[in-house]
Amino acid sequence: MTPEPLVNQGTSFHADWLDGIRVNKSAVERRTASLGGRRAVKKDSQIAFMLKAVSCIDLTTLAGDDTPGRVRRLCLKARNPVRRDILAKFGMEDMGLTTGAVCVYHSMVPEANETLKGSVPIAAVSTGFPAGLAPMETRLEEIRRSVEAGANEIDIVVTRAHVLTGNWQALYDEVKAFKAACGPALMKTILATGEHGNLTQVGKASMTAMMAGSDFIKTSTGMEGVNATLPVSLVMIRQIRDFFQKTGIKVGYKPAGGIKTAKDAVAYLTLIKEELGTDWLSPDLFRFGASSLLGDLERQLEYHATGGYSASYRHAMG
Numbered sequence: 001m002t003p004e005p006l007v008n009q010g011t012s013f014h015a016d017w018l019d020g021i022r023v024n025k026s027a028v029e030r031r032t033a034s035l036g037g038r039r040a041v042k043k044d045s046q047i048a049f050m051l052k053a054v055s056c057i058d059l060t061t062l063a064g065d066d067t068p069g070r071v072r073r074l075c076l077k078a079r080n081p082v083r084r085d086i087l088a089k090f091g092m093e094d095m096g097l098t099t100g101a102v103c104v105y106h107s108m109v110p111e112a113n114e115t116l117k118g119s120v121p122i123a124a125v126s127t128g129f130p131a132g133l134a135p136m137e138t139r140l141e142e143i144r145r146s147v148e149a150g151a152n153e154i155d156i157v158v159t160r161a162h163v164l165t166g167n168w169q170a171l172y173d174e175v176k177a178f179k180a181a182c183g184p185a186l187m188k189t190i191l192a193t194g195e196h197g198n199l200t201q202v203g204k205a206s207m208t209a210m211m212a213g214s215d216f217i218k219t220s221t222g223m224e225g226v227n228a229t230l231p232v233s234l235v236m237i238r239q240i241r242d243f244f245q246k247t248g249i250k251v252g253y254k255p256a257g258g259i260k261t262a263k264d265a266v267a268y269l270t271l272i273k274e275e276l277g278t279d280w281l282s283p284d285l286f287r288f289g290a291s292s293l294l295g296d297l298e299r300q301l302e303y304h305a306t307g308g309y310s311a312s313y314r315h316a317m318g
């Protein structure tokens with residue numbers, strides 16, 4: 001069954017919460033530099049992290065040539081993301097492991113709904129994805145139609161010009177309007193951080209998006225020149241921590257774009273655990289936006305289960 005989402009009702013706009021945000025780029029890079037290469041994660045923890053990572057994937061297809069058939073295959077994979085014989089080696093074959101959601105364009109929501117029938121949440125990218133430059137009324141209507149078509153979650157994109165001109169009030173108003181259009185659906189706000197210019201802007205945009213009611217903040221569409229990185233993630237999750245300390249509201253985090261390997265996934269989960277704690281190691285509060293990560297996770301899990309890899313065509317989807 002699709003879980004009930006956590007909901008952030010937002011706060012009023014506090015300009016003073018943004019005034020103190022200053023990010024020291026070299027300190028952030030030093031903090032994240034060692035994460036990818038750590039050998040400290042023991043084999044059992046690696047397996048646990050990889051299974052956790054599978055459960056936190058928004059299994060994504062966002063291509064101009066998407067077809068109903070591709071979306072159906074994606075949904076079937078989301079429902080059974082790891083082969084049963086591999087899961088059996090870890091005693092996990094009856095745990096009902098699924099991905100966190102599937103993530104598709106608005107036009108593919110009916111196909112996903114038909115295939116999944118509530119077994120895995122459906123996220124739709126709406127609001128003129130990926131540039132987010134359609135007229136406001138069109139973007140609002142796209143959200144409403146995605147929800148009507150069966151989307152449980154809406155990934156919105158913001159107007160980057162509001163970030164680049166420091167117009168935080170306009171960003172707040174825009175995200176708040178999107179939130180109202182989402183109704184009961186969980187809202188993930190894509191900030192497109194690769195287009196923000198610097199990490200201080202990323203920090204301010206993150207805080208503004210949370211004040212306006214985002215249930216998750218998400219790095220990227222996957223289509224910017226630079227997508228998810230560990231330094232950007234550290235900045236965003238420290239704002240999540242700060243927002244939680246100010247309001248008691250837990251906002252989720254979704255790095256997206258270019259996350260392809262099990263090793264990448266373990267580095268992100270390690271960062272989340274160290275900075276936000278184990279509460280955030282759950283699909284309610286953490287997702288990977290990824291089209292190909294699942295293939296490598298399944299391959300590495302098979303390696304741990306059997307001591308060898310099978311041909312990559314056996315893990316072709318995801």
Ligand SMILES: O=C[C@H](O)COP(=O)(O)O
Pocket residue numbers: 060062103220221222223256257258259289290291292293
């Ligand atoms: O939100 C998800 C991204 O579009 C997926 O990006 P990716 O294809 O690099 O994994």
